Amino acid sequence: MSRHVIRPFEEADLPAAAGLLAERHQEHRKRHPLLPADYEDEQLALVEVTAAWETEGASGAVMVEGGEITGYLLAAPKQSPVWGPNIWVEAAGHAVREPEHIRDLYGAAAAKWVDDGRIAQYVLVPDDPALIDAWFRLAFGSQHAHAVRAVPDSPLLPPPDLVVRRAVRADIPVLAELDLELPRHQRLSPVFSSGELPTLEEAVADWEESIDDLDYATFVASYNGEVIGSSIGCSLDKSSAHNGLAKPDNAGFLGFAAVLPSARGLGAGRALGEAVLQWSAQTGYTSVVTDWRVTNLLSSRAWPRLGFQQTFHRLHRLIGH
Ligand SMILES: CC(C)(COP(=O)(O)OP(=O)(O)OC[C@H]1O[C@@H](n2cnc3c(N)ncnc32)[C@H](O)[C@@H]1OP(=O)(O)O)[C@@H](O)C(=O)NCCC(=O)NCCS
CATH class of the missing domain: 3.40.630.30 (Gcn5-related N-acetyltransferase (GNAT))
Incomplete structure (x- = not known):
């Protein structure tokens, strides 16, 4: 029985x-x-x-x-x-x-x-x-990671050959280009995401409207005088993907980062992520949250290296075969 x-x-x-x-x-x-x-x-x-x-x-x-x-x-x-x-x-x-x-x-x-x-x-x-x-x-498998880390307690400096600064209106063309890099990358193997890929014109129009929005802190990294990457920090309250038990109190959010394919691996991703960590500390947040597709071979390696610890796993099962 x-x-x-x-x-x-x-x-x-x-x-x-x-x-x-x-x-x-x-x-x-x-x-x-x-x-x-x-x-x-x-x-x-x-x-x-x-x-x-x-x-x-x-x-x-x-x-x-x-x-x-x-x-x-x-x-x-x-x-x-x-x-x-x-x-x-x-x-x-x-x-x-x-x-x-x-x-x-x-x-x-x-x-x-x-x-x-x-x-x-x-x-x-x-x-x-x-x-x-x-x-x-x-038969569930891992699809997505939710992660958190405490804000840093001392300043983090980018490597000497990289300059990280707040984005300005003149950066809009490259910010728009960088916006497309994440969905472009995630459409490829082994992520195979079906996420929408906006056009460059749509991305430019979005930036024209939002560049002065004080709720978002946008950073750019330049190498040899050329902008090669960007990141965005905001309050975790702006994210619909983190709720209830999975939403740390008083947290900042690393909501976006991308580096041009030709410039990846130089340390710009780390410097841009750290700019958001630093901004979060200065804003008064206690921790910073981010999330990533576990099949994204780049972000799934970069963000744990920046000290993010996975709290929740989103698992996925597709029935029928
Ligand atoms: C994710 C991304 C922003 C990282 O930027 P990057 O400039 O390539 O990253 P960095 O060179 O700063 O490397 C970041 C860390 O990841 C580590 N790393 C990178 N590739 C790695 C690998 N194959 N194995 C282990 N660690 C790796 C680096 O060593 C570095 O850690 P360290 O500073 O402790 O050595 C960039 O690859 C990108 O634009 N990817 C496509 C878009 C994307 O996925 N955005 C993130 C959205 S969630």
């Missing part, structure tokens, strides 16, 4: 799920104290699980052992077409006492998702090796 029962998630399960989520987050913060402390509190964890449950189209399952809820899984679709016919398990969408049990919960909940045609599946998983391993054995 099975020791546990799995049944559909119900509204009455929210407090128990919040307790499990708070426990998971307490463990997670032992490794990453920069993650927000609030959600170690069950009442605040409840706000996040309730939001996951109340998202349109949400469904999931709970595990009950000896009358106690020991695991839950909740997911909902995102409207944006970039994710395909999708279902998402957000950071607050799962917590289990025993990592292996996420496989039972998925087994129960995913039948409806696939029946509904939701074959592109995404889940944000804390960097807990046992939990990641259990998701891997559900």
